[in-house]
Structures are given as C-alpha cells and as structure tokens.
Amino acid sequence: MQANVKWVDGDTFIGRSESGHNIVFDAGSNSAAPSPMEMVLMSAGCCSSVDVVSILKKSKQDFDNVEVKLTSERAQTAPRVFTKMNLHFVVTGRNVSQKHLARAVQLSAEKYCSVALMLDKTVEITHSHEVIESEVK
Incomplete structure (x- = not known):
C-alpha cells in the first residue's frame, strides 16, 4: 500500500x-x-464497524443502523499520543441479540480490526455496546 x-x-x-x-x-x-489524530480515531471506528456489520449480517440480525461513538484520551505533552480509546457500538434494530452483538464486537477487537489491533499495542482500547429497539416496520 x-x-x-x-x-x-x-x-x-x-x-x-x-x-x-x-x-x-x-x-x-x-x-x-479533520486532524491526523482525528482521522486515526475515526479509522479505528470505521475498521471495527465494518467487522461488526459483517458479523451481524452473517448472524442474520435484523438491524437498521450501526453507529460507533468514539472517545479518547491523549497524553498531555508531546508527542500527544492516544493513551485510551473507547468504541461504543449502538445498534438499532428489531430483536437484535445482545449476545450476537457482544460476540461481533469481541471478534472485531480480538481478531479482525487491523487498525485497532495495531493501536492496541500502545493504547488502552475498550469496547462497549447497546441495542436500541426500533419501531416495527
């Protein structure tokens, strides 16, 4: 590349x-x-979201929306590297399984998301998730 x-x-x-x-x-x-550091943060979120969406589709979950809310902390002095990062997934759908979502997030974090796995060598990365029930179609 x-x-x-x-x-x-x-x-x-x-x-x-x-x-x-x-x-x-x-x-x-x-x-x-966006700044270069904002792009790194968003890249981690996008990379992991791609995994979560793919895994939820394969597990036949009925969802309309997947959003990851990213928060981070940076070192106070130069170089102002990330020290902590949280990826909070919010999935909206009908009867989306918390178990399937938790597994999708875990697989992304531990196996698939190359951006987060690369950052995880030096950044404390945490993940969280929630399901919001959507209106019946």
Whole structure:
C-alpha cells in the first residue's frame, strides 16, 4: 500500500491513496478538515464497524443502523499520543441479540480490526455496546 500527502497551504494537506481517493487534513486551528489524530480515531471506528456489520449480517440480525461513538484520551505533552480509546457500538434494530452483538464486537477487537489491533499495542482500547429497539416496520 502506498499514499501521498501534499501540503496545500497553512496547516492544510491533501492525502491521496493508492486507489486514487483524496482526503483533506488540517493540522492547525482553522479546522478546515479533520486532524491526523482525528482521522486515526475515526479509522479505528470505521475498521471495527465494518467487522461488526459483517458479523451481524452473517448472524442474520435484523438491524437498521450501526453507529460507533468514539472517545479518547491523549497524553498531555508531546508527542500527544492516544493513551485510551473507547468504541461504543449502538445498534438499532428489531430483536437484535445482545449476545450476537457482544460476540461481533469481541471478534472485531480480538481478531479482525487491523487498525485497532495495531493501536492496541500502545493504547488502552475498550469496547462497549447497546441495542436500541426500533419501531416495527
């Protein structure tokens, strides 16, 4: 895998992936785009969400929405690395099994999510989850 990051102006950069996708980063205070650390946090959430959705589908759970709410703590001094991260999954659906959701989150955390597994070497990562019953269709 390869990528390129090019400085645009001020604290704004554009990353281009090998697959040809562009993403804007902002490392400063004008907040034109997510910071690199925000992107790392969201990448962990996305990577794990892909796993959870796939596993829930395979277990034939009837869900409408999967959202992961990410919280983190960072070191107070440079380098301001992540020290803690929590991925809280909220799944909305009909009769979604807490057991199946817990297993999906566990499998992602322990086996499948390469981003979180890489970060887990230096960051205390925790996971939590909840099911919200949706209206009957």
